[in-house]
Amino acid sequence: MGYPESILAQGERVVLHHHPHWKCLLVPTFVFIVGTALAGVGGGYLSTSDINSTAKLVLGIVIAVLWLGIVIWFFVRPLISWRTTHFVLTDRRVTYRNGIITRSGIDIPVQRINSVEFRHGLVDRVLRTGTLIIESASEDPLEFNDIPHVERVHSLLYHEVFDTRDGNDFRR
Structure with missing residues (x-):
């Protein structure tokens, strides 16, 4: 049922x-796009930088965790909230x-x-x-x-x- x-x-x-209304998802979608773009720029900058591989790995993990946190808190949570509101x-x-x-x-x-x-x-x-x-x-x-x-x-x-x-x- x-x-x-x-x-x-x-x-x-x-x-x-x-x-x-779907307009509730406009700001979360914008945050997702901006957050993904910033993570991509950070990852791109990190891959071309001259720091050692251990520091690159740690900073890459930090960027990935921050991006994942932003996506979950500012995009996935509002999306699920929207879907579970009736x-x-x-x-x-x-x-x-x-x-x-x-x-x-x-x-x-x-x-x-x-x-x-x-x-x-x-x-x-x-x-x-x-x-x-x-x-x-x-x-x-x-x-x-x-x-x-x-x-x-x-x-x-x-x-x-x-x-x-x-x-x-x-x-x-």
């Missing part, structure tokens, strides 16, 4: 399942799960949602992403950043809330 199906109640259906809208609730080792999540029943709004600036509009803000009955508003196609998600969520409140609760 896929991720959303494993958390569904009997008869519950997924309306929408998203990971954060925004799921079902016909009964909104579910948000994230985390790699320590998972956390929140479920908001559709019946408890008071208002739904979205916000996105110029860059977010070009990339078709934004922040979804959900206000439920007894909590402060919750903000979900980098939701792909945030206007569509806003519309779908609004219709789920509206249809549930009217008692229609139609099944597509």
Whole structure:
């Protein structure tokens, strides 16, 4: 079973399942490219330098370890975090799960949602992403950043809330 199906109640259906927008991976990708370029320049400089072979080996290992640390911490970790973050809208609730080792999540029943709004600036509009803000009955508003196609998600969520409140609760 896929991720959303494993958390569904009997008869519950997924309306929408998203990971954060890919723009979250732009900075990690840039750091990966720059880090790899710097490691390559360092390795190239090291191979043409006039220092003894033991020092070259030690410095080569240091460059490789630094590069590996940068790649793991600034690229692989955000990539795995992006992949393990889920925004799921079902016909009964909104579910948000994230985390790699320590998972956390929140479920908001559709019946408890008071208002739904979205916000996105110029860059977010070009990339078709934004922040979804959900206000439920007894909590402060919750903000979900980098939701792909945030206007569509806003519309779908609004219709789920509206249809549930009217008692229609139609099944597509």
